[in-house]
Amino acid sequence: MNGWASFILRNHMEVDMMTRCNYCDNILNYHVSKSPCDEVLFESTSHIVTTTLGAFVEGWTLVISKRHVTSMSQLSVSEIQELSSLVSDVRKRVEQVYGSTVVFEHGSLDPGTNFGCGIDHAHIHIVPFEDSIIPVINNEPLDIHWRPLESLEDIATENKPYLFVIDREERNGVISNPENIPSQFMRRVLAKYLSIPEYFDYHQYSYEEKASATCRSLRYAFDYAPIQG
Numbered sequence: 001m002n003g004w005a006s007f008i009l010r011n012h013m014e015v016d017m018m019t020r021c022n023y024c025d026n027i028l029n030y031h032v033s034k035s036p037c038d039e040v041l042f043e044s045t046s047h048i049v050t051t052t053l054g055a056f057v058e059g060w061t062l063v064i065s066k067r068h069v070t071s072m073s074q075l076s077v078s079e080i081q082e083l084s085s086l087v088s089d090v091r092k093r094v095e096q097v098y099g100s101t102v103v104f105e106h107g108s109l110d111p112g113t114n115f116g117c118g119i120d121h122a123h124i125h126i127v128p129f130e131d132s133i134i135p136v137i138n139n140e141p142l143d144i145h146w147r148p149l150e151s152l153e154d155i156a157t158e159n160k161p162y163l164f165v166i167d168r169e170e171r172n173g174v175i176s177n178p179e180n181i182p183s184q185f186m187r188r189v190l191a192k193y194l195s196i197p198e199y200f201d202y203h204q205y206s207y208e209e210k211a212s213a214t215c216r217s218l219r220y221a222f223d224y225a226p227i228q229g
């Protein structure tokens, strides 16, 4: 393929990817979404912090990469460094309002697989949770083997789909590469723990009122002035 043809193909693929991605279209694209579930609470050089659709726990926030990659492991070293300090900072702010939190990412490397949570754009979940989540996950009938991740930067070496978790009151995370997990796996685990197993699916239950409450509580914690688009 000559250079010009590959340029056109590459651009076409990028546009196609953009039109299919809710985060690129609705949240990152000048913040056009009017849903409280997409409200931007904070913006750094490479990431944004938002509330989220289907958050059945108040205080649930996401850190989303500005660049369209499918997992945080595909970010550059400097982007991961920024992500690492941002996640600690967001956690502190959320915890001041809502108490202890757990952090997780469904790291799917290929778009459209069951492994992710239905969004093929890198994002990390920060969820208020009063208990240790690892024993709760280990209760699931799955073969999950955890390895400690000394620093978030080490995530860049992952070349298989992964589940990344930082437990309550921990600074560093653990990672595993389970063969197969159901889609929205962590939502299922959290909803089951909270005795609302049928409400895990964000396609069915948007929980917009909880996202609005999260925005009202955290807007001041982040002191963020939205860009007028």
Ligand SMILES: [Zn+2]
Pocket: 018, 021, 022, 023, 024, 025, 067, 068, 069, 120, 121
């Ligand atoms: Zn995207």
Ligand SMILES: [Zn+2]
Pocket: 106, 117, 119, 123, 125
């Ligand atoms: Zn997710």
